[in-house]
Amino acid sequence: MVRLFSYPFGIWPGNMLDEKMPNFVKYFLKHGPIQAVIVFCGEINYLVRRHKEVDFFTIGDVCITSCLTVLTFARVILPNFKSYGIIWQKFFKTFHLRNFKNNGYNYKNICLKMDTVSHYFTVLMIICTMIGMVLFNLSPICNNVVNGAYTKRRDENTTLRFSVLYEYPGFKPEDHFIITTILNFYFSYACTICICAIDLMLVLMVFQIIGHIEVLRRNLDDFPLPRDVIIFDIESNNRRLEISFESFNARENDLIHNHLKDSVNHHRFIVNFVSEMSSVFGPMMGINYLYQLVGCCLLLLECSQLDTQALARFGPLTLISVAQLVEISVIFEVVGSMSEKLIDNVYSLPWQYMNMKNQRTMFIFFSNVQRTMHVTCMGVTPIGVQSMAAILKTSFSYFTFLRSMDTQ
Known part of the structure; x- marks a missing residue:
């Protein structure tokens, strides 16, 4: 499912998995960033030319789509880097728990659980993503249909609506509304796949990290105890004392050493x-957090119109954006909390x-697990609940400020 969902726009690293990539995928990998730059320039040109003609909420609409275009550019350029393919190759061929299913019951059991969780999460995210993309385009199309935009009797004064607003020298969307509608649907689909497919694959990657940590914890809990009990007879002040002392014998210490070595290497x-x-996804996640900071407050501003069309169009996008921020932050936070339990x-x-x-090996191992595992944005900000709370708090503050500007 993930492969079919992400393959059309080159997000799936087929070239590093010994798969033959179709020409249209290679074309998009090469020209996808250029398309994003062209769309962004058209959106900025629209703002420059029409900022005095359009209302406050339309400006916010263009700003939202511009932010999404920048976010799409950050995602679509990433598969062109060699490090992107290398880490996915390592993930599928080396790190995924399916590569360890024959290493014991714990690996097999956790692998099945992670596969089940990944399956249901993938189905849910794909369905919600497609619904949000369709509703984002459906509202402007329904408005144009009601106004007779697609009939020969269309009035020249009819107000046309588009899901993505842009303008170029010699090209106005109102003069080519059918072509613009088709292009907007393509741009929305490409944006949806490029953003959500990478997020989905990242979450599935985190599920495997959580699975590995859980396997390591279970393996540590399964360490054996000494079988032999050594008894010392001590005479003191005409009294005989028996002191029992448990200890690993030489053979057991060799076995424990191998277990420790495997656990240290696994960690x-x-x-x-x-x-x-x-290192690979940190810069992209930093841009994603920046989008969440700006985009969430603008989406809330658009929804604050309480208009049916605005709610139908921006409501699902707002819910998906906030849900994306929450789910990624919470799931990434689990990695840190699980590593602390180690x-x-x-x-x-x-x-x-x-x-x-x-015991010396134990000391080194104990020192290593003191450092909490965190996926970070450019090695600075951990991706987790605290970052999410700070972004949501700041977004609500900006939304209140922008709302007060509109009322004034």
Whole structure:
């Protein structure tokens, strides 16, 4: 499903997975960023030429689509970088839990759970995304149909509405409304796929990180205890005392050493992948947070008209944008909270029964798990609930300010 959803615009890294890419996918990979720049220039030109003619909410409408165009550019240019294909190749061929299904019950069990969660999340996100995209275009089309825009009896004074507003020298959308409507549907579809497909794939990637952390925690809980009990007889002040002492024997210490080594390597494997993920997707997530900061307040401003058409068009987009921010922040936050739980799992290991060599390894392992795993924006801001709350708070403040400007 993810492949079919993301393939048309080159988001799916087929070239790094030994798949033959169709020519139209290669074409969009090369020219997709150029298309985004052309659309953005048309939107800015529309604002410059008509900012005195259109109302306050129309300006907000153009600003929203301009922000979406910038966000689309940030997403569509990413697959052209070699690092994008490399990390997805590593994810599918090395990191995904399906590559570890034969390594034990914990891997197999968690893999099945993560696959189930990923399946339902994918279905839900694709359905909501498509509904939002259709409603975004449906409202202007219905308005034009009611006004007779697509009939021969169309009045020249009929007000036409478009989902994306742009203008170029020699090209006005009102003069080519059928072509503009078709182009707008294509632009909306491309924007939806480029933004939501990468977000979907990122969330699925995070699910696998969470799965690996859960497997590591279960493996740590399954560490064996010593089987032998050593009893010391001590005589003191004419009294005989028996002191029992549990300890791993030499064979058990070798087994524990192998378990520790596997756990340390597994933890390092997860940390390295999270670090690579931050380096590749960090700048894109930073731009995404910037869009959420600006876009959410503008979308709230458009919905504040309480007009049927405005609510039908911007309501679903607002809900999807806020839901996207919440779901990504919450799911990414789970990575940090799960990694913090690793501290208790490591400390609960029977380190007091180990020999000195294994206790040194334990000390290093315990020091490593103290650092919380976080996917960050450009290595600075962790993607999580605190960042989400700050963005929503600031967006509501800007919305209140813009709303007061309109009432004045």
